[in-house]
Amino acid sequence: MPELPEVETVRRTLIELVVGKRIQAVTVRLPRIIQRPAEPEQFADALVGHTIETVERRGKFLRIMLDGLVLVSHLRMEGRYGVFKSEEQIELHTHVIFHFDDGTDLRYKDVRQFGTMHLFRSGQELELPPLNKLGIEPLEETFTLEALHGKLAERSTKIKPLLLNQEHIVGLGNIYVDEALFQAKIHPERTPDTLKPAEWKRLYEAIRSTLALAVEAGGSSIKSYVNGQGEMGMFQHQLLVYGKKDEPCPACAGPIEKFTVGGRGTHICSKCQPYVLSAKSRTQ
Structure with missing residues (x-):
């Protein structure tokens, strides 16, 4: 399972690859990955038109910060993100695809299918599961x-x-x-x-x-x-x-x-x- 250093590395990489990109459509191919909202269609529709502003981390969770929304993603055992041109063949075990308006995709692949995604209004994500009971960050100043x-x-x-x-x-x-x-x-x-x-x-x-x-x-x-x-x-x-x-x-x-x-x-x-x-x- 990716631990803090691996998730931090993914965060830094995603900042280089997806910040500033606008979501044109979302394809959910494995509904159980989406934990919030209850219906994957709601998840996909809510993200359309939003732009990724930055990517942050809380423990082993990624926080993909959009204009007005936050996508909280846990990679679990083998989840991984990659950016591809939209016309490129979709690899096996690709479960969620964020289609950008510049002709590229952010694709989430997970062989074990244990990863999760939660969508919140900005600021709400820290008050509710899965982030609300997390402890102190070992690489921040609060960790003394x-x-x-x-x-x-x-x-x-x-x-x-x-x-x-x-x-x-x-x-x-x-x-x-x-x-x-x-x-x-x-x-x-x-x-x-x-x-x-x-x-x-x-x-x-x-x-x-x-x-x-x-x-x-x-x-x-x-x-x-x-x-x-x-x-x-x-x-x-x-x-x-x-x-x-x-x-x-x-x-x-x-x-x-x-x-x-x-x-x-x-x-x-x-x-x-x-x-x-x-x-x-x-x-x-």
Whole structure:
């Protein structure tokens, strides 16, 4: 699933490709992609005549900002956007097509068919699902060490599922949580109430630096991710532990291990990320 760096890369690419384009018609070929309004015909009719002004991001969601409307799009597992000339052949698994009046299309392709689109009046999108319960953005100024500590410090749940919970911090997925926890030298099954001040600082810095480097590299193309121009991300070549099972740890040369935490495949170096019992467990 595309995480924050991949969605941010798609956002930047779409700004180059579609800003200023006016929608002439919309074709919905798979109605269930459209979550709001209830009828795909209403979705298509509402967009006709509107111009794309910019593209923003909230967590893993794209916000395509038009004059008076906002299209909120989630790529889910394998959704992708591309711009094509209108006469070009439509690829298999293309489910929504935005036809522009300059003879080009913005096409949404999704092999797994899990992506979603919601249409709102401008400003309304932040007050209603799916954006209204999202947490803090890890690459914005509001994401501080104090904000991270305030969100998680009192919780006794394992740290990895908490970091994956989009109601706390948005945009983090399996890849970047594994990478950040490794850099912070924190075992993913530890609980926030066991973390010391120095560990909180390392975790905060690791989240920021990992995401910033991934955005700079265009994200990670682990499976099928490409940006709006069909280009792969390159951060997978900089990953330290994710997908490296049985390979030597880049810090201590011990083997990278893989196991499951909260139902998600998890990569660690047990020497660099030692497990520490929770404060509650130590008193029993």
